[in-house]
Amino acid sequence: MADWIRHVDEPPPELDISLVQGGERFERLPSPLFYAVQWALDRSLFSQPFGRSAANFYPLDLADASGYSRYEVARVRLPPRVWERFTRDPNQRRLHVRFGAGDELDDSHSTWDWSRVFTYLLNHDPEADAGADAEVSVSDGSLQQAAELDGSGTTDPDPGASLNYRWFLIDGPTVDLTRSANRGFVQSMAKRVSTGSGARVTAVPKGATVPPGARGTYRFKLEVTDDDVSTYYGNRGRDEDDATIAIGESAGAGGVSVLSPTSDRQAHVERPTDDRVRIEYEIGPDLYRELEQQYGFFMLELLVRHLERPGRAPVYEDVTRGKPPRRGQFTWHLYDVDGLRTEPGPYDVSLSVVGARDFGLLTVDGYSTSTTEEKALYLDPFQFWADLVSFRPPASVQRGLHNDPDVSSGRFQPIEDAIGPVNLDYYPVRIDAFPTVQGQTFTPSDLVEYVRLNINYLQEISAISFAPTTFTPWNARHRWTWHSSSPVGAFIFLDLTGPDNATVVCTAYDATHWRFSTTYTTSAVDGYPVLAHPVSGNREWGIFKNDRGTYTFYTRAADRTLYTDHPSIGYGVGDVLWRGLQAGVAKFVNSNGGSATVETPITLRPAWADVAQCCHNPTRSWLYQ
Known part of the structure; x- marks a missing residue:
């Protein structure tokens, strides 16, 4: 049969395996005890075990076949971390899979019956x-x-x-x-x-x-x-x-011109994902020759002004360190060591040819030696968190919490119903090289999984200065969900610093991130009802690839205090906690042969009205509020 084509950025492949005798794709033994699926980058690995490794072979034993006996079809999925490992090398072109059934569960599977081999062409x-x-x-x-x-x-x-x-x-x-x-x-x-x-x-x-x-x-x-x-x-x-x-x-x-951004083609800058703006310019060839003939040496000055700033004083100034090339660019970095240094809103971009002595404007008859592009830039500091501000759990997750027999009066806490200012935070850790544990170098999704399942041990105590917050599944059933490959719906108890406790539910998950949403419950721990989480909203942990080939692990949140409108009271403990997690993740990576650097966190505390106007656009309804 022809190869199945699958792009390496697609979700891991799933297979629906027929378990009936004479099924369309696979045939089951008359009374098998076990099933298994094997994935390999080289189909010869199916027939001989030599050369198999975690990088090229993945066996999935489905164990007791009786669990499938009442079904005609079993759905199996290649785990995201294995799919990422298999597709890491762009020279790998094919991924092969086969399905088997047998009476003995052993490594050799020598007595098993196997399907024909199916192949994915990796694009x-x-x-x-x-x-x-x-x-x-x-x-x-x-x-x-x-x-x-x-x-x-x-x-x-x-x-x-x-x-x-x-x-x-x-x-x-x-x-x-x-x-x-x-x-x-x-x-x-x-x-x-x-x-x-x-x-x-x-x-x-x-x-x-x-x-x-x-x-x-x-x-x-x-x-x-x-x-x-x-x-x-x-x-x-x-x-x-x-x-x-x-x-x-x-x-x-023929004069000075801004190539980009311009009034007609604005640059919309979203922070913190965009940490710089490039401003491209051109000096007309005739003007350039005249400047060289009349002045010999000259420079180009850039001014950026906020349209709503009193006095319209420049918020950013730069000048070429020597005679500029006829075409070039300036780079405006949007951050300093204290975090954000620029305000949201529209900005003008101005260029001028100036002298070296007093930075005065140089003039040439018949040419324009200065220009301004009005509203060429627009800085939006909130869009980076817009998905978290608008996020509401899927209806199935809302119903699951509401109907959970082990959770009393469980419901989610909408961010729009809280009273405090909005906390928009971002705690990044740059990963230049991934750690190696037990001989296996982590993939990006491996690191996400490790942090998810070991978050209680990755909070650096020396950076927190108080007892860390512990995350514990509510009971055995939720523990099984949390430790599975599909943790959405897991109900988690948080033992917070101080007298408060809280609960959250895992409401989103894939190979690159997971998300918690805060909840209310009257269920008790140690005889005391948990009640409301101190904040209402959503927090996410995840990883993404940077332009230069490095990665960033992060946690970010959009939430609001439930009982106080004073940000230092409502968010101070959280700020320290997430800085501790930054330090802990970096320490784990660096202690296991990797390379990680804690980067400057960003915390914004704007009014709810400002954030709601631009970013609160939920696409789901609340079912039980």
């Missing part, structure tokens, strides 16, 4: 490369060299992958398209690019006439798809990149 994203930005000159109205786009640097980790290239014109200078010459030039270029095939296309051929009003910098997008665009709901098996071509001199842009 990885291509890596698009649209090539370097380019400049082509115009003389006497004609293009002196062809304007070429070159995507030949594109690669795909999958051996023998067939790639499809598509080019698009996506942006350009302001052009008066009511003039037929301008319109014809732009339309011809867009058509030539979009109908081109292959990695290389010619946007404008050498010798083409370029109208003065159509000259400037154009941006093109390269979209690359591989031979499987159907995986992962159509969102994988592809990649994009863009490149620019500066064609001649842009009309009216």
